[in-house]
Every structure is written in structure tokens, then in C-alpha cells.
Amino acid sequence: AASLLLPACNKSGGDGIIIGEFASLTGKEATFGTSSHEGTLLAVETLNAAGGVLGKKIDLLTEDNQSKAGETSNVVNKLISKDGAVAILGEVASSRSLEAAPICQQNGIPMVSPASTNPKVTETGDCIFRVCFIDPFQGTVMANFVTNTLKAKKVAVFTDVKSDYSKGLAKFFKEGFIKAGGQVVAELDFNGGDKDFKAQLTAIKSAAPDAVFVPGYYTDVALIAIQAKQLGLSVPLCGGDGWESQTLLDIGKDAVEGHYFSTHYASDSSAPGVQAFVAAYKKRFNGKMPDAMAALGYDSAMFLADAIKRAGSTDSKAIRDALAATKDYEAVTGKIAINAQRDAVKSAVILQVKDGKFKYLETVAP
Numbered sequence: 001a002a003s004l005l006l007p008a009c010n011k012s013g014g015d016g017i018i019i020g021e022f023a024s025l026t027g028k029e030a031t032f033g034t035s036s037h038e039g040t041l042l043a044v045e046t047l048n049a050a051g052g053v054l055g056k057k058i059d060l061l062t063e064d065n066q067s068k069a070g071e072t073s074n075v076v077n078k079l080i081s082k083d084g085a086v087a088i089l090g091e092v093a094s095s096r097s098l099e100a101a102p103i104c105q106q107n108g109i110p111m112v113s114p115a116s117t118n119p120k121v122t123e124t125g126d127c128i129f130r131v132c133f134i135d136p137f138q139g140t141v142m143a144n145f146v147t148n149t150l151k152a153k154k155v156a157v158f159t160d161v162k163s164d165y166s167k168g169l170a171k172f173f174k175e176g177f178i179k180a181g182g183q184v185v186a187e188l189d190f191n192g193g194d195k196d197f198k199a200q201l202t203a204i205k206s207a208a209p210d211a212v213f214v215p216g217y218y219t220d221v222a223l224i225a226i227q228a229k230q231l232g233l234s235v236p237l238c239g240g241d242g243w244e245s246q247t248l249l250d251i252g253k254d255a256v257e258g259h260y261f262s263t264h265y266a267s268d269s270s271a272p273g274v275q276a277f278v279a280a281y282k283k284r285f286n287g288k289m290p291d292a293m294a295a296l297g298y299d300s301a302m303f304l305a306d307a308i309k310r311a312g313s314t315d316s317k318a319i320r321d322a323l324a325a326t327k328d329y330e331a332v333t334g335k336i337a338i339n340a341q342r343d344a345v346k347s348a349v350i351l352q353v354k355d356g357k358f359k360y361l362e363t364v365a366p
């Protein structure tokens with residue numbers, strides 16, 4: 001209750017620049033938050049070690065939403081109203097970024113999502129940005145890959161109806177695949193967190209697709225791959241960035257071998273800045289390899305810091321304007337140009353699960 005007596009005391013004149021971060025540090029998608037947070041933290045520590053931004057240290061305040069719907073509004077309201085954050089970083093999962101975006105927008109606080117790819121996130125308003133590509137692009141990339149590289153003519157689409165990300169990516173994939181001349185022979189639904197997918201996979205198998213598109217998150221996808229294998233559904237499974245986690249490999253083991261997905265970056269890339277980032281991250285986090293969420297978390301914080309520098313001010317409106325004016329920012333995950341919709345226009349990569357690892361196949365330009 002005592003804190004209520006100190007309204008927004010941090011908003012200006014404090015020592016540091018208060019940046020709020022919300023992430024799924026625990027719960028179903030814990031690797032999303034853990035990775036993006038570690039990347040964000042590495043960026044902030046690097047900036048502060050070099051003297052901070054505008055001569056001030058960055059104060060990163062991080063809140064866990066436990067991967068749960070409803071929690072994000074609590075923590076983001078707190079970061080803005082109680083802690084006085086001048087900008088917000090987060091999240092990976094689109095549904096949770098969609099929960100935070102209206103709160104940031106109403107308060108005039110710029111928000112930068114590291115990895116939420118659903119178009120609706122930035123459509124919320126002019127304070128909402130992201131450093132990743134969006135799903136109309138990602139869906140088209142995979143539709144073309146399935147058509148041209150896998151030579152699939154018939155696909156099944158298996159969607160997590162609890163996830164805005166999954167529903168959007170399924171739709172954009174379908175549109176792209178049909179446009180490329182393909183046929184969608186089955187469309188089935190699941191609920192993120194389900195454990196038994198056999199009924200839907202049986203229906204998919206009887207539709208005899210050449211490939212199955214599963215725009216889900218890694219835990220569900222791993223179980224789907226295991227059960228598909230048990231049922232003798234042996235066509236390639238394909239998906240998007242939501243697959244990207246070491247946990248996909250740990251749970252899915254040989255059942256995920258050979259399958260394909262699109263994502264934001266490959267850690268073995270020779271593109272500018274990637275190997276320096278990988279080395280710094282490994283040094284900071286006990287030899288752990290940074291995944292796409294770690295790289296995007298790092299990029300989101302560095303991108304925000306760059307805008308604060310260019311704004312020459314920690315005023316939220318000035319930061320917003322500087323973010324919107326970003327035309328060529330060299331990030332670890334590629335060059336970022338912010339378009340009129342406040343989305344980053346960037347390349348995607350396609351990876352395959354090969355010998356228990358993610359193997360880089362190709363880069364697709366926007």
C-alpha cells in the first residue's frame with residue numbers, strides 16, 4: 001500500500017532509464033521467455049557496461065506472465081503505472097503481446113515485441129512495434145517451400161485454435177498454398193496444451209496429404225510428431241517459428257527428425273554480427289547456444305536503445321517517433337527497416353531437424 005503514495009515517481013528525473021519487460025519465464029512456453037529475456041539482459045548489460053544510454057544506466061524491470069492468459073495485463077499495468085517504465089519490451093507469443101499492446105497504446109508507452117509475428121499486434125496502434133517479420137510473409141515462405149521443394153500437391157493443416165499465432169499462420173499458409181496451385185485436403189483443430197492428438201491425426205492420415213502444416217508451439221508439435229509416427233503418418237510435418245526450441249528435440253527425439261520449419265535466424269550463419277553475438281551469449285550463459293528468441297530479445301533491447309539515443313530523450317513520445325523512423329538498423333537477426341505498419345521487413349530462414357539438431361537450409365528474402 002505504501003507504494004500507492006508514490007505515484008509515478010520514476011517517470012522522470014530518476015537515475016536510470018526504466019524499461020519494462022514482460023516474458024513467459026515459467027509455464028507452458030517457458031523457453032520463449034527464458035530465451036528472449038536472456039537476450040534482452042545481455043543487451044542491457046552490454047549497454048550499461050559501456051556507460052548506458054544518454055549517460056544513464058538502463059534499469060530493466062522484468063515480469064513473468066507464467067505463459068498464462070490474463071497475467072500479462074496485470075504485469076504490464078504494473079510496469080507502466082507503478083514502476084514508471086518509459087518503454088516496454090515483450091513478448092514472444094502473439095496472444096500475450098496482443099494482451100499488452102492495448103495497455104501500452106492507451107498509456108502512450110512504446111512497446112517493442114521481439115518475436116510476435118501475428119499482424120494484429122502492431123495493428124493495435126502507433127505505439128506498437130516489432131523487430132521480427134510477420135506471418136503473412138512466414139506463411140507464404142512455407143507455402144512456397146512445401147510446393148516447390150517438397151513438391152507437395154495436397155496438404156493437411158492442423159491448427160491450435162487457442163493461439164492467435166497459430167490461427168493466423170494457418171490462414172496465411174493456406175492462402176499461399178492454394179495460390180501456388182495446391183489443395184488443402186484436411187483442416188483439423190487442437191487446443192494448445194492437449195495431450196492426445198490421435199483422433200485428428202487419424203482423420204489427417206485418411207485424407208492422404210503429401211505434407212502436414214502444423215503452426216503450433218514446440219511442446220504440442222513434439223507430441224503431435226510422436227503420435228503421427230505411432231499412427232504411421234509418415235509425410236513431412238512443417239511449421240513456423242513456434243517450433244524453435246531445444247525442447248522440441250528433447251521431447252520429440254526421432255519423431256521430429258526430417259521435419260521442416262521457418263524461423264528468424266540460424267546460429268551458424270556468417271551474416272554480420274551473428275558470430276559475435278553467439279560468442280557473447282555463450283560466454284554469459286554457460287555455453288548455451290542462443291536460439292531465435294534469444295537473438296530477437298537482444299535485438300529488441302538494442303533497437304530500443306538505439307531509438308532512445310536518436311531521440312536524445314527518454315520521453316515516451318520522442319522514443320516512439322524515433323522507433324517509427326528506423327530505416328536501416330543492423331540487428332543480429334538481419335537489417336531492420338520499420339515500415340508504415342511498424343513491422344520489421346526482414347528475411348526468414350528454413351531449418352530442418354537433422355541428426356537431433358536444427359540444420360540451416362535456406363534464407364528467403366521478403
Ligand code: PHE
Pocket residue numbers: 032092093094095115116117118165241242243244263292293
Ligand atoms: N512468432 C511466434 C508468435 O507470434 C512466437 C515465436 C517467435 C516462437 C520465435 C518461436 C520463435 O506467437
